[in-house]
Amino acid sequence: MHNGTDTDTQVETLAIAASGEEIRRACAWLAAALRQRDVPDPRVEHLELALHEVLANVLAHGGSAARAEPIGICIEVRQKATTGEARVEVRDAGLPFDPTGAPEHAPARTLAEAPLGGWGLPLIRRCSDWMSYRRDGGRNHLVFGARWPKL
Amino acid sequence: MSISHTDVGDNLRKIVILGRLDLEGTKSVAGELETLAAAPKKGVVVDVSSLKFLASLGIRALLKSAQAVAARGGRMVLVVGTNAQVVMSLEATGVSNLLPMFESNAEAERAAVA
Numbered sequence: 001m002h003n004g005t006d007t008d009t010q011v012e013t014l015a016i017a018a019s020g021e022e023i024r025r026a027c028a029w030l031a032a033a034l035r036q037r038d039v040p041d042p043r044v045e046h047l048e049l050a051l052h053e054v055l056a057n058v059l060a061h062g063g064s065a066a067r068a069e070p071i072g073i074c075i076e077v078r079q080k081a082t083t084g085e086a087r088v089e090v091r092d093a094g095l096p097f098d099p100t101g102a103p104e105h106a107p108a109r110t111l112a113e114a115p116l117g118g119w120g121l122p123l124i125r126r127c128s129d130w131m132s133y134r135r136d137g138g139r140n141h142l143v144f145g146a147r148w149p150k151l
Numbered sequence: 152m153s154i155s156h157t158d159v160g161d162n163l164r165k166i167v168i169l170g171r172l173d174l175e176g177t178k179s180v181a182g183e184l185e186t187l188a189a190a191p192k193k194g195v196v197v198d199v200s201s202l203k204f205l206a207s208l209g210i211r212a213l214l215k216s217a218q219a220v221a222a223r224g225g226r227m228v229l230v231v232g233t234n235a236q237v238v239m240s241l242e243a244t245g246v247s248n249l250l251p252m253f254e255s256n257a258e259a260e261r262a263a264v265a
Binding site for chain 2: 116
């Protein structure tokens with residue numbers, strides 16, 4: 001849809017079941033949709049990885065409620081004259097979890113003491129330019145995205 | 152998703168992983184990676200330079216194997232080539248400080264058996 005003279009905004013949605021195969025489908029869908037809207041490749045790769053980690057986290061920690069209802073994903077791409085912006089929203093019915101305030105474990109000093117988990121959050125943070133969270137209507141609403149300048 | 156290996160002499164095993172180390176991909180190769188890395192070789196080189204995707208679960212699988220190799224006195228290193236996405240995943244998680252990464256196979260092989 002077009003929104004104003006200098007901004008082109010396009011929205012697309014997908015609902016998936018909570019499973020590994022569906023996560024792969026969602027990642028492929030996201031990457032294709034972003035590339036189709038001229039989002040630069042490095043941003044596409046980062047947002048695809050961030051989405052994967054968010055969905056894997058829902059699957060692993062969201063509990064039975066997360067697996068009982070579809071997970072909603074909405075992407076919005078805004079192309080302005082000088083900048084572009086892609087926003088991804090994930091809605092799930094799992095246990096409340098706010099990744100924006102969750103602590104990361106301290107960096108391991110040696111291989112032997114490295115934990116075998118907790119790597120998703122650093123990836124989500126590294127791959128997103130921003131992230132916000134709210135709990136509404138019994139669902140987690142996590143929004144993250146990326147911005148890029150246009151030459 | 153595929154995983155293969157080559158033994159170079161008595162001391163070195165080279166493992167190549169291709170495809171996506173996402174949730175599904177990792178599930179399909181993690182067991183074999185552990186088995187291959189458990190071989191009594193001094194050095195293990197894992198080539199991840201052609202991976203299309205490296206998620207947290209893939210990193211976990213690599214770390215777990217590296218810890219097992221280290222626990223028996225060996226050393227596991229990675230070949231990342233010029234794969235910026237793989238390097239980003241390893242750096243973002245700090246795993247690049249724990250698992251040595253090399254651009255080339257030759258460097259990685261030397262480091263693994265040093």
